[in-house]
Amino acid sequence: MSNADKIISLNITRFPQNLLIPGIDNSISIQAINNSSKIENFKFDFEGENLNIKIDPDNFKEITEFGPGDTKNIDLKLEPTSDGSGKITINVYWLQITEYTVKVQKVRDHIQESKLKKILEKNAFSVPKIGDLFNPDDFVIDMKKDVIKKAEQHLEKLREDYNSLQSSGSKNSELLEEIEKHLKHLAKGYLSVNNPLRGLELVLMLSKKKEQTDFYYNIIRAYGLKNLDSTLQIVNNLTDLNSKQQLLKFLAIDQANINPEQALKIGVLIQETSTKENLLINIYSKIIGSNPLLALKLIGLIEDDILKIKILFNIAKKLKERDIGSELVIVLNLIIEKLLKLLNTNYKKQNYKMFKDAITLVAEIEGPAKAHSIIENLPIQELKDKISKDIFNDIYVMVDEIRIKTESKLVFSQYFLLNIFSSIINNEIKNFCLTGGNISNNILTNDFNFNIAFLSLFGFDFSIFPILDRVYNDIKYSSKKSIAYYVFPSRLNYNDNELRTLKTSINQFFKNLKNASGQILIFNLDFIPYLGKPTVIVSDDSGLEQVFQSKVKKIGESINLIVDNSFFKGGKVSDYLKEIFPSNKCRIINIVLSYEFINDYGIFKTFIQSLL
Incomplete structure (x- = not known):
């Protein structure tokens, strides 16, 4: 209508002529008429000063739709709260409602393209080759105690003969070779009767330093496969740090296929970072291949967060291959937790890439809504903004959404003064x-x-x-x-x-x-x-x-x-x-x-x- 002020008419069909007091019918009846030839929406505001107003029907408290030429009746029940003058103000707003379309960001129901295999392969570590071709049977000979006793006597005789020749200035290389052969043989025999310390004493009598060291390590390694606890005690008592670290490495390698959990406990004692990391990766790869749930259980033994994250990605890969969903979710949450801690203290590009990959995996496995929830709860705003942008197409989609714009115009306003009394x-x-x-x-x-x-x-x-x-x-x-x-x-x-x-x-x-x-x-x-x-x-x-x-x-x-x-x-x-x-x-x-x-x-x- 050209004249918006005439779009609605209000006729007062009932108005109290009496003094208003509480407890009686003090009603105003209004007839509202839509003068438009189309559907219109109006908002009625009724304000009272020194008056409580009850509106009937209740829906006139909200936006009210009128059909073309429609007439609606409104009753206002008034109750005074003071003496003197009460005021009721009636304002009617014409609401012009316009629909328009906007592009809004929504969380996807599911991802469009699987990236799981690619991400897991990218983050899986390669298993380094460590250790040597060690055969413990080459360093253990089954000997009885009486045989060992006779061998000790024979060794003593050989050494006496050799020392006599030495004192006379003569040399006998054949006798020396026989003594050293006998030392090795007897040292191997002592392992069979659980007396490695005597065997090691004999090894230290070898004349060549390198041969002495190599044979010393091999005797300990061989006995470690027979009695690990006693062997670890021997290693811990060593004063030479390099020897101790080298032997711990060998013992961990030897235990990897026998007792991976024990191998890990030994491996974490190694101090040299590169050696330790390669060893632990090797051990974990064996555990993950046979029992990924055990690998997850043992992850607490790893102190280095980056190494722990690499191992967790490998565990996730194996769990996915075996379709073990619940533990896979736990692993992804651990990865995100560790990476978020790292990013919060020391932001590095590589750490962020792994974090982005982990969130993408969550979107694929648990759904985009779960990934969105994690992003929304990130404590670092810059990280939240960046990750939302970088994996936008995986989690979000832009859709058309109909919005409603409401513009109001005052088309009727009038007030009434009424005499009121509430005292006696x-x-x-x-x-x-x-x-x-x-x-x-x-x-x-x-x-x-x-x-x-x-x-x-x-x-x-x-x-x-x-x-x-x-x-x-x-x-x-x-x-x-x-x-x-x-x-x-x-x-x-x-x-x-x-x-x-x-x-x-x-x-x-x-x-x-x-x-x-x-x-x-x-x-x-x-x-x-x-x-x-x-x-x-x-x-x-x-x-x-x-x-x-x-x-x-x-x-x-x-x-x-x-x-x-x-x-x-x-x-x-x-x-x-x-x-x-x-x-x-x-x-x-x-x-x-x-x-x-x-x-x-x-x-x-x-x-x-x-x-x-």
Whole structure:
């Protein structure tokens, strides 16, 4: 529609004319009409000051859709929380809803291309060749103790003969060769009776240093395959560090095929980094090939994180080949944990590449959503940004998503002021309100800074409240003077119950009338049908005619003024009012206006102002 302000109409079909108090039906009914020829959406805001508002139906608290020309009814139930004035503000916003498409990043349901085999092969280590062709049987001879004893005696005889020749200056190389052959033979024999220390003593008697060293190592290696614990004790007691490290290497190599777990425990004792790494890789490759779960169990023996990560990748490769999924997930998590620790302390390109590969494997094995979760929880923002970018196509996809843009425009705004009371509610006050009773805001707030009050105590087919409240507010906000009003439209010609309600309500609301600065003119207001011209009839009272004529003469000929001293004077209600209001503060005056005043607010307001 060209005029958005006319896109919706709000008609008030019910509005409370009574004083609002808690516990009774204080409802406003609204009829909302969509003036558009198409579906429209509106947002209704209802704000209350000193009022609680209950909206029926509840869906008007949210965005409400109207069909073309659609009409919807809204009920507002009001409950006052104070005395005086309550305010309700109604704002209606027209919502222009536009759909548009944007590209958004989404996590894939599954990867598009498998990279698992390629990644695992890339990160698998090559197994280095270590060790030699060692045969322990070449260094162990089965000998009995008595045979060993005879061999020791024979060795001693040979050595004595050789020493005699030495002292005489003669040399016998054949005898020396025989002695050394006998030393080796006897050393091998001592291993069979679990006396390696004597065997090693004999080895140290060999004349050639290199041969002595090689044979020494081989004897220990051979005995290590027979009794490892005793052998390790011998090695640990060695004082030469190089010899100790070399022997640990040999023992670990020899145990690799027999007891891999024991081989690892020996291997980690080696100090030289390269040797240690190659040895451990070799040992682990054997374990991984036969039992990858055992390799995973033993991974804690590796202290170096980089080596540990390399081994874990190999374990992952073997687990995938054997389709052992649960442990494979554990391995990948360990790899990521170790790499994240390294990247956090010392960022290196190679470490990042392995980290990227590990995340890609997680995306393929556990799904892109799991990989995305890991990335989102990374503590390093730079790493998070980089990894998201580098493996974007593996985990994410750009999709079209429909978004809704809502623009609101205020197309209706209006507020209403209502008289409210919540302090002292008795049966008479409740009956007063249920009968349609109402009272001006200044009286409710104990403001008696006025000298004219209008009491409308008769029932009509229409409510007198709106016109009285309107003129009250106009005068209040346009001048320093003020009036007051009290409305109680009798339905039962003031029987005893109504008279009791009248008296109780006046006594309660006007209890502070004594605070008024001067005498108050109380007009007992009534209306009569049309007389052809706005007509005012007042009851005769001493000097009243002159007072009225002097006040209303400024209006001129636009109204008729009649002072009646008979028919309109006194009466049941007037007499009752004189009993209620103190005569020293109040003057009761009967006043009757013709219906012309109701239909011409301007003349009604002018007349009221003339009395001030």
